[in-house]
Amino acid sequence: xxxxxxxxxxxxxxxxxxxxxxxxxxxxxxxxxxxxxxxxxxxxxxxxxxxxxxxxxxxxxxxxxxxxxxxxxxxxxxxxxxxxxxxxxxxxxxxxxxxxxxxxxxxxxxxxxxxxxxxxxxxxxxxxxxxxxxxxxxxxxxxxxxxxxxxxxxxxxxxxxxxxxxxxxxxxxxxxxxxxxxxxxxxxxxxxxxxxxxxxxxxxxxxxxxxxxxxxxxxxxxxxxxxxxxxxxxxxxxxxxxxxxxxxxxxxxxxxxxxxxxxxxxxxxxxxxxxxxxxxxxxxxxxxxxxxxxxxxxxxxxxxxxxxxxxxxxxxxxxxxxxxxxxxxxxxxxxxxxxxxxxxxxxxxxxxxxxxxx
Ligand SMILES: [Fe+2]
Numbered sequence: 001x002x003x004x005x006x007x008x009x010x011x012x013x014x015x016x017x018x019x020x021x022x023x024x025x026x027x028x029x030x031x032x033x034x035x036x037x038x039x040x041x042x043x044x045x046x047x048x049x050x051x052x053x054x055x056x057x058x059x060x061x062x063x064x065x066x067x068x069x070x071x072x073x074x075x076x077x078x079x080x081x082x083x084x085x086x087x088x089x090x091x092x093x094x095x096x097x098x099x100x101x102x103x104x105x106x107x108x109x110x111x112x113x114x115x116x117x118x119x120x121x122x123x124x125x126x127x128x129x130x131x132x133x134x135x136x137x138x139x140x141x142x143x144x145x146x147x148x149x150x151x152x153x154x155x156x157x158x159x160x161x162x163x164x165x166x167x168x169x170x171x172x173x174x175x176x177x178x179x180x181x182x183x184x185x186x187x188x189x190x191x192x193x194x195x196x197x198x199x200x201x202x203x204x205x206x207x208x209x210x211x212x213x214x215x216x217x218x219x220x221x222x223x224x225x226x227x228x229x230x231x232x233x234x235x236x237x238x239x240x241x242x243x244x245x246x247x248x249x250x251x252x253x254x255x256x257x258x259x260x261x262x263x264x265x266x267x268x269x270x271x272x273x274x275x276x277x278x279x280x281x282x283x284x285x286x287x288x289x290x291x292x293x294x295x296x297x298x299x300x301x302x303x304x305x306x307x308x309x310x311x312x313x314x315x316x317x318x319x320x321x322x323x324x325x326x327x328x329x330x331x332x333x334x335x336x337x338x339x340x341x342x343x344x345x346x347x348x349x350x351x352x353x354x355x356x357x358x
Contacts, residue, residue, distance in 0.1 A: 005252050008136075008147050010171040011245075015238070018137065018175040022054030025092070028133075034091045035059050037082055039105045041066055041097030041139065049139075049178070053096070066100035069267050069274065072155035075104060075118040079111035089113075092133040092170075098190065099143030099274060102136050106151035106167050109134035118162065119155045125164040136169040139178045141240040142190035142275065144197060144248020146172045152274075159268045159326065174245065176237040188226070188305050189275035191240055192296065194247035195222045196278050199292045200257035201250040204336035211254035218246035226299045255336035258288050262354055264330060265323035280308055284357040288337070312358045324351040 012020065025036055035058035042063035044050050053061065062078055082090065089112065095105020109131040111118050121127050138146045145152075149168050150161035161167075179187070198215040201207060221243035225236045262281040266272050272280070283300070286293040300307055312320075328334075328351055334342040 004165075006149055006165045006168055007249060007252060008169050008172050011174060012171070013174045013241075015177050015234075016175060017173050018052065018178060021094075021135075021137070021173055024171075024173075025054060025056075025094075028091050029056075030091065033058070033088060035086070036092050036094055037062060037090045038094045038096060039064050039078070039101060039108060040095075041101045044096070044139075049096075064097065064101055064104050066097065066104075068271055069154050069159075070100050070103040070107070070152060072118040072122070072153050075107040075111055075151075075153060078104065079108050079118070082108070082112060090132055092135055094135040094137065095169075096137040096139060098138065098140035099145035099193075102138060102143070102145035102169075103151040103153065103161075105134055105136060106131075106145075106169065107153060107162050110151070110162055110166055118153060119157075121162045122153060122155055122158060122160040123163070127162065127164055127166050129166075131166040133170050136172040137178070138172070138174060138241070138244070140182060140186070140190045141179050141237075141244040142193040142247075144194065144244050144251065146174065147245055147248035148252060154268060158329075159264050174241050176234070176241045179237050179241065180233065184303065185305055186275070187240075188299075188303055189273070189279050191222065191225060191243070192279050192282070192299075193275050194218060194240075194243045195226075195292075195296065195299075196259050196282050197247040197251045197256060198222065199289055200259060200337070201247075201254040203289065204255055204257050205339055206253075206255040206336045208253060211250045211252075214246045214250035214253065218243045218250060221246070223295075226303065229302075256333055257337035258333070258354075259285055261327045261330045261333040261337075262323075262351070265325075265327035265351075265355070266358075268326045269319050269323045276308070279305075280311065280358050281354070283307060283309075284354065310358075312356050315355065320352055320355050321348075323355055324348045327351050 038061045093109045112132045113129040136146045150163040152161040198219040201215045221239045259282045263277040266277040338345040
């Protein structure tokens with residue numbers, strides 16, 4: 001079984017690059033009926049960034065609420081809304097926001113050209129028709145969603161991404177200025193997603209020279225951002241954006257591991273956002289990721305982060321069991337972390353023990 005990686009073919013990076021989006025889109029306007037759909041995190045609705053979106057002619061914005069993790073139901077709703085309101089296809093879909101908005105933009109682009117519900121495409125290479133051209137503009141850094149082949153979605157029966165060659169963005173615009181106002185805790189939780197991607201990518205059977213190379217550099221940048229007090233915020237934001245990008249490329253060539261499997265269970269059952277769910281899980285994984293978890297503790301302390309503790313006291317038995325079943329089902333992550341015979345090391349009982357530490 002071969003595994004071909006597709007990453008983002010075009011990128012524009014640098015402070016102020018967001019200001020060039022208008023020119024880029026103008027070149028793509030083929031005729032007077034061309035229009036673009038902007039999917040934008042509704043956090044920006046009343047913020048100055050909303051006035052900087054280069055709307056023209058028939059272009060329009062769909063504000064996306066990302067209080068919950070991306071859902072197949074909302075992907076279907078947005079895709080139907082776009083299809084019903086227009087007689088012809090949009091020239092591009094542009095996602096502006098954090099990892100969840102990136103996932104919505106990727107998924108909606110695929111669903112504009114593929115029939116039926118997005119639940120039918122949760123899995124690998126299930127979409128048959130190429131997506132509408134899509135552009136990603138991250139306003140948070142760490143998830144690597146800007147470069148990944150997956151649009152992670154929670155559906156009625158599972159949390160699983162639409163993964164395949166049509167999912168990655170055609171172009172990403174990475175402007176470090178867009179992440180400068182991110183609140184402290186959120187910046188940390190999202191940044192740690194990148195740190196954890198690198199730890200997991202390098203600790204498992206799918207690791208290779210390409211994934212290691214990206215992970216090592218991404219990890220160095222992450223450490224500079226969160227352990228070097230001498231960096232200015234501007235310098236740190238630029239490095240964080242690159243760390244996220246390289247971390248995403250690293251897991252694309254390798255795989256995530258134990259923390260992400262447990263984190264998916266937390267998000268699926270409790271609706272926790274990916275970054276914070278990862279941090280809650282990673283905080284208790286010293287038995288697996290030893291020195292990295294101790295370094296993580298140091299970063300939490302240094303940045304005085306309010307990390308939720310002892311949340312397992314509130315779990316019901318049914319919730320823990322559902323989390324464990326969700327996590328156990330992510331066999332590709334366990335196989336990466338523990339090898340082909342992973343079931344000798346991981347059982348739902350052991351997974352429940354991990355959840356009970358949280
Ligand atoms: Fe992640």
